[in-house]
Amino acid sequence: MAERLLEVKDLKTYFYTAEGVVPAVDGVTYHVDKGETLGIVGESGCGKSVTSLSVMRLIPNPPGRIVGGQILFEGESVLDKSEADMRKIRGNHMSMIFQEPMTSLNPVYTIGDQISEAIRLHQGLNRQDAMAKAVDMLRLVGIPLPERRVNEYPHQLSGGMRQRGMIAMALSCNPKLLIADEPTTALDVTIQAQVLELMKRLKQEMGMAIMLITHDLGVIAEMAQRVVVMYAGKIVEEGDVVSIFENPLHPYTDGLLKSIPQLDTGKGKLHVINGIVPNPLHMPKGCRFNPRCPQATDLCKEKEPVFTQVAPTRYVACWLRAQEGLTKEVAS
Amino acid sequence: MSVGALKTPDPRAVTRAGAGAATAGATTVTAAGENLVDVQNLVKYFPITGGVLSRVVGYVKAVDGVSFFIRKGETFGLVGESGCGKTTMGRTILQLEEPTSGKVYFEGRDVGALSKEEMRRLRREMQVIFQDPYASLNPRMTVGDIVGEPLEIHGVATGKKKEERVRDLLDVVGLASYHINRYPHEFSGGQRQRIGIARALALHPKLIVCDEPVSALDVSIQSQILNLLEELQEDFNLTYLFVAHNLSVVKHISDRIGVMYLGKIVEMTSEEELFKNARHPYTEALLSAVPVAKPTLVRQRIVLEGDVPSPVKPPSGCRFHTRCWLAQDVCKTKEPEWRECAPDHWVACHLR
Ligand SMILES: Nc1ncnc2c1ncn2[C@@H]1O[C@H](COP(=O)(O)OP(=O)(O)OP(=O)(O)O)[C@@H](O)[C@H]1O
Ligand SMILES: Nc1ncnc2c1ncn2[C@@H]1O[C@H](COP(=O)(O)OP(=O)(O)OP(=O)(O)O)[C@@H](O)[C@H]1O
Ligand code: SF4
Ligand code: SF4
Ligand SMILES: [Mg+2]
Ligand SMILES: [Mg+2]
Numbered sequence: 001m002a003e004r005l006l007e008v009k010d011l012k013t014y015f016y017t018a019e020g021v022v023p024a025v026d027g028v029t030y031h032v033d034k035g036e037t038l039g040i041v042g043e044s045g046c047g048k049s050v051t052s053l054s055v056m057r058l059i060p061n062p063p064g065r066i067v068g069g070q071i072l073f074e075g076e077s078v079l080d081k082s083e084a085d086m087r088k089i090r091g092n093h094m095s096m097i098f099q100e101p102m103t104s105l106n107p108v109y110t111i112g113d114q115i116s117e118a119i120r121l122h123q124g125l126n127r128q129d130a131m132a133k134a135v136d137m138l139r140l141v142g143i144p145l146p147e148r149r150v151n152e153y154p155h156q157l158s159g160g161m162r163q164r165g166m167i168a169m170a171l172s173c174n175p176k177l178l179i180a181d182e183p184t185t186a187l188d189v190t191i192q193a194q195v196l197e198l199m200k201r202l203k204q205e206m207g208m209a210i211m212l213i214t215h216d217l218g219v220i221a222e223m224a225q226r227v228v229v230m231y232a233g234k235i236v237e238e239g240d241v242v243s244i245f246e247n248p249l250h251p252y253t254d255g256l257l258k259s260i261p262q263l264d265t266g267k268g269k270l271h272v273i274n275g276i277v278p279n280p281l282h283m284p285k286g287c288r289f290n291p292r293c294p295q296a297t298d299l300c301k302e303k304e305p306v307f308t309q310v311a312p313t314r315y316v317a318c319w320l321r322a323q324e325g326l327t328k329e330v331a332s
Numbered sequence: 333m334s335v336g337a338l339k340t341p342d343p344r345a346v347t348r349a350g351a352g353a354a355t356a357g358a359t360t361v362t363a364a365g366e367n368l369v370d371v372q373n374l375v376k377y378f379p380i381t382g383g384v385l386s387r388v389v390g391y392v393k394a395v396d397g398v399s400f401f402i403r404k405g406e407t408f409g410l411v412g413e414s415g416c417g418k419t420t421m422g423r424t425i426l427q428l429e430e431p432t433s434g435k436v437y438f439e440g441r442d443v444g445a446l447s448k449e450e451m452r453r454l455r456r457e458m459q460v461i462f463q464d465p466y467a468s469l470n471p472r473m474t475v476g477d478i479v480g481e482p483l484e485i486h487g488v489a490t491g492k493k494k495e496e497r498v499r500d501l502l503d504v505v506g507l508a509s510y511h512i513n514r515y516p517h518e519f520s521g522g523q524r525q526r527i528g529i530a531r532a533l534a535l536h537p538k539l540i541v542c543d544e545p546v547s548a549l550d551v552s553i554q555s556q557i558l559n560l561l562e563e564l565q566e567d568f569n570l571t572y573l574f575v576a577h578n579l580s581v582v583k584h585i586s587d588r589i590g591v592m593y594l595g596k597i598v599e600m601t602s603e604e605e606l607f608k609n610a611r612h613p614y615t616e617a618l619l620s621a622v623p624v625a626k627p628t629l630v631r632q633r634i635v636l637e638g639d640v641p642s643p644v645k646p647p648s649g650c651r652f653h654t655r656c657w658l659a660q661d662v663c664k665t666k667e668p669e670w671r672e673c674a675p676d677h678w679v680a681c682h683l684r
Contacts, residue, residue: 262580
């Protein structure tokens with residue numbers, strides 16, 4: 001039985017804006033086991049980043065606030081920790097790679113200063129030892145000539161190197177959980193390949209768990225063991241990676257998978273999910289996907305579907321599929 | 333030899349025939365009439381200035397001797413790592429950048445030799461769609477103004493007629509005519525990209541350079557825009573130069589594909605051939621790096637070591653030799669020749 005590292009239960013994070021309340025994350029439940037990679041996918045604005053920032057307790061308040069739910073990290077409630085405790089946890093036990101490395105690296109400090117600072121803060125090493133460890137980390141993430149690069153400023157590094165520098169910083173304290181929010185979206189394919197291989201290797205060598213957020217389903221297929229699909233602030237489907245890709249249950253997941261061109265898709269029209277993501281200020285009644293769902297029924301417009309287990313490793317929030325899935329399960 | 337010269341009683345027919353001949357010599361044997369665009373030895377350097385006197389201390393060799401062609405009505409995909417010169421190539425073809433040397437022929441005419449007036453007319457036939465639908469639209473202009481502006485600039489339509497045409501264009505790209513008085517910020521990313529497409533279509537262009545038109549968009553919106561571009565191509569007989577780094581997207585939409593590395597095209601062939609019989613090691617690495625949405629697929633991935641070298645001082649010989657796992661001594665000293673290794677399949681590599 002896998003050991004739970006992170007448990008998120010019915011998490012609600014809202015933003016209180018001038019236009020109204022944005023239920024960015026609206027009752028989300030999932031977990032990450034020790035040493036596994038959980039992929040989180042979904043369209044832009046569905047709440048992927050807000051979910052992970054909530055786990056790190058980095059939601060800007062105001063306008064944001066965690067208004068409900070529980071977050072347990074190694075069994076302890078993150079929401080009940082003091083800010084001082086959180087600072088010890090962040091960067092030490094769980095750390096995060098942000099999408100845009102340029103905005104999260106400080107331009108006036110060298111990359112070595114920034115990594116060694118984190119190491120000194122969390123591991124109590126002296127300046128010299130911390131710098132040596134920083135060089136080691138840069139070498140580990142595959143930056144050539146780390147002894148020299150360690151003294152360079154972020155703008156002197158290429159996009160790929162900055163991203164690897166960020167990873168080096170995030171990993172410098174051997175975190176148990178690495179949250180990677182679109183870690184390769186800003187990179188081109190060959191550098192992306194380097195970064196993904198690196199994350200796989202480090203996961204194996206250090207035994208850490210990864211929460212990988214991206215809307216690139218190809219990246220998820222290569223990296224994740226389990227997948228959570230989000231839509232409009234909710235989790236609509238969860239399952240092991242193979243079942244999700246081979247037998248998606250939720251109509252949104254299905255549409256998403258069909259609409260990506262694959263290397264073997266061939267010519268002709270691509271599948272399209274009609275309509276657009278709902279305005280978070282005016283979420284549709286019932287199932288939030290119902291205005292775009294080809295299979296919506298009257299029930300879907302009235303009542304919100306319940307997140308239901310339909311197989312040992314599979315959960316879905318859809319009126320239709322929950323019933324189908326249950327019948328299939330019973331039949332087999 | 334030029335069919336164009338016989339059919340067209342156009343004074344430029346002479347230049348056209350001339351260009352056709354030059355083309356046949358340098359790139360491939362096609363009559364000028366078949367190719368919409370012919371690019372020969374195109375070079376674009378950006379000067380780097382330094383010191384108190386702002387003297388030129390070097391050059392960014394963004395495009396460094398590229399020859400290829402785009403057939404009428406086809407989609408030519410251009411792929412390659414960030415910074416390899418894709419955008420610069422597109423901009424130089426459109427004459428938004430002046431080439432350092434080399435020639436661009438549009439329908440057989442040497443674009444660099446055109447008069448101001450001819451150039452102005454040619455601009456109508458070549459349009460561009462940008463990557464970032466947020467940055468490329470003027471936030472203070474309404475959709476109607478944005479889409480109608482080219483009509484006005486080129487004196488094609490004004491007033492009521494312009495508005496009619498704008499409404500037609502919005503309809504063509506799947507926007508509603510009531511959108512005409514709205515501002516860009518009131519639209520989603522996909523809708524904004526549609527506005528950019530409507531604007532590009534306004535003057536009935538023959539060529540549209542699509543520079544990463546879907547890279548900033550979500551998967552589900554991406555497929556809508558790709559479908560739209562394909563429909564428009566059929567309806568208006570458009571030719572696309574489609575720049576992107578997502579190979580699955582490029583494969584889906586392209587007829588032929590060129591692979592760029594550090595200012596050079598290193599391989600060029602049909603979409604099918606490229607994915608079946610890639611010859612250049614860089615192409616192989618690129619193809620193997622594409623993440624595939626199939627969790628059960630086990631692939632041997634070629635992970636390239638290191639970063640792209642600087643286009644200011646590209647490596648000697650074959651520019652890929654610093655990262656190529658097949659590199660031999662000859663690769664370090666001698667630049668591989670650009671040759672047709674199989675019918676319609678071009679490559680620049682000593683070994684393949
Ligand atoms: N500081 C904020 N103030 C107001 N609303 C916010 C704020 N941050 C996020 N939101 C809203 O919360 C919702 C979820 O945003 P989030 O950043 O989590 O999306 P995402 O799934 O990460 O999208 P993307 O793929 O574009 O990164 C969005 O509707 C967003 O507008
Ligand atoms: N106006 C300019 N002045 C100086 N250098 C430039 C200019 N425009 C581009 N470059 C340089 O030329 C090279 C090629 O850039 P280009 O934008 O064409 O690449 P690209 O292939 O489009 O990259 P990306 O995939 O990141 O868009 C880069 O090194 C870039 O920094
Ligand atoms: S609950 Fe209804 S509307 Fe929602 S996804 Fe299922 S079938 Fe579609
Ligand atoms: S010419 Fe040599 S270095 Fe260049 S791609 Fe071919 S084998 Fe590699
Ligand atoms: Mg995000
Ligand atoms: Mg570009």
